[in-house]
Amino acid sequence: DTGVSQDPRHKITKRGQNVTFRCDPISEHNRLYWYRQTLGQGPEFLTYFQNEAQLEKSRLLSDRFSAERPKGSFSTLEIQRTEQGDSAMYLCASSLAGSGGNTDTQYFGPGTRLTVL
Amino acid sequence: QKEVEQNSGPLSVPEGAIASLNCTYSDRGSQSFFWYRQYSGKSPELIMSIYSNGDKEDGRFTAQLNKASQYVSLLIRDSQPSDSATYLCAAYTSGTYKYIFGTGTRLKVLA
Numbered sequence: 392d393t394g395v396s397q398d399p400r401h402k403i404t405k406r407g408q409n410v411t412f413r414c415d416p417i418s419e420h421n422r423l424y425w426y427r428q429t430l431g432q433g434p435e436f437l438t439y440f441q442n443e444a445q446l447e448k449s450r451l452l453s454d455r456f457s458a459e460r461p462k463g464s465f466s467t468l469e470i471q472r473t474e475q476g477d478s479a480m481y482l483c484a485s486s487l488a489g490s491g492g493n494t495d496t497q498y499f500g501p502g503t504r505l506t507v508l
Numbered sequence: 509q510k511e512v513e514q515n516s517g518p519l520s521v522p523e524g525a526i527a528s529l530n531c532t533y534s535d536r537g538s539q540s541f542f543w544y545r546q547y548s549g550k551s552p553e554l555i556m557s558i559y560s561n562g563d564k565e566d567g568r569f570t571a572q573l574n575k576a577s578q579y580v581s582l583l584i585r586d587s588q589p590s591d592s593a594t595y596l597c598a599a600y601t602s603g604t605y606k607y608i609f610g611t612g613t614r615l616k617v618l619a
Contacts, residue, residue, distance in 0.1 A: 424607070431516070433596050433609030434552065447605045482551055495540065495600060497607060499551040 395500035397483050403506045404473055411469045412503045416485030423466050424497060425458055426482040427451065434482055440466060441488065473507045480504050511535055512599050514610035522618050527584040529613050531597030534578065538599040538608075541573060541580045546594045546612065555595075556582070587617040 396415045404410050416423050421442050426434035437456070439447040442463035452458075455473075460466040470477055481504075484497040513532045521527045533541075540559050544552035558564045558571040558580065570583040580599075584591055594612040 422605075431611065433512075433598075433611045434607075436606050436608070439605045441605075480551075495602070496542065496554060496557055497598075498554060499544075502551045504549075 395483055395485050395498055397481075397500040397503050399503055400501060401504050401506075403508065405508050406473060406475060408473055409469065409471045410473060410505065411467055412481055412483075412505075413465060413467050414483030414485075414500055415465045416483070417487075417498060420485035420487045420498075421463070422486045422488050422495070423460055424484045424486075425466070425468050426484065428480045428482055428502075429478075437468075470505075473505075475507045478505055478507045511608045512597055512610040514595075514597055514613045516611055517614040518616050519613055520616045520618055521587050523587060523589060525587050525617075527587045527591065527615055527617070529582040529584070529595050529597075529615065531580045531582075531610055532578055533580070533597075533599045533608070535599065535601055535608070536575075536578065537601045537604075538578075539602055540600040541571070542598040542600070542607070543569075543571060543580075543582045544596040544598065545591075546596055548594075552596055584615075587615075589617045589619045591615060592617045 398413045423440045425437040428434045440460040455471045480502045483500045486497045543555045546552045556571045558573045568585045572581045596612045597610045598607045
């Protein structure tokens with residue numbers, strides 16, 4: 392499978408615990424995005440990487456959230472001291488910048504569903 | 509103020525009919541637009557992208573873009589029960605690195 396992969400697919404944790412999610416983008420894609428989606432809403436932008444550089448962070452991304460993409464390949468999203476309000480689907484997407492014209496089409500991974508008890 | 513607006517639905521159409529899904533956006537700098545289909549509990553799946561005014565057809569799907577009216581639509585011909593899902597509209601502005609998604613329209617195709 393050459394699509395975007397995410398791990399784990401489901402995570403149940405207790406409030407106050409730390410969690411880390413991993414995303415492996417499509418191999419040649421240099422852009423990687425993290426989103427959060429709650430029921431009845433569209434995906435909300437969290438952060439964006441071009442190669443290993445984190446170029447944009449949403450105000451939604453409080454200081455409890457941190458993301459890395461150390462070698463410009465896979466990325467991790469860590470949430471510290473989880474709260475019940477963090478329960479959501481966390482989506483990763485990747486795209487190829489500079490592929491010509493206006494193209495910068497994102498492809499999503501399967502998501503990680505987080506439940507904070 | 510939401511930047512991409514969609515009617516949440518549900519939009520119910522009989523099998524075989526044309527489903528028409530609409531989206532408006534507020535940022536005139538948006539230049540690329542995308543339609544994603546999302547089944548319940550799954551991640552969004554790309555259906556179509558459109559960048560220029562006019563229509564773009566792909567199989568049973570036609571995307572329409574009118575930048576003057578800041579309006580994007582998706583037509584699904586010969587709707588099937590398997591098309592029942594939430595359809596997300598997204599707008600991208602080059603240089604902002606952001607895709608802004610609407611809340612989605614839930615489509616129900618009745619057999």
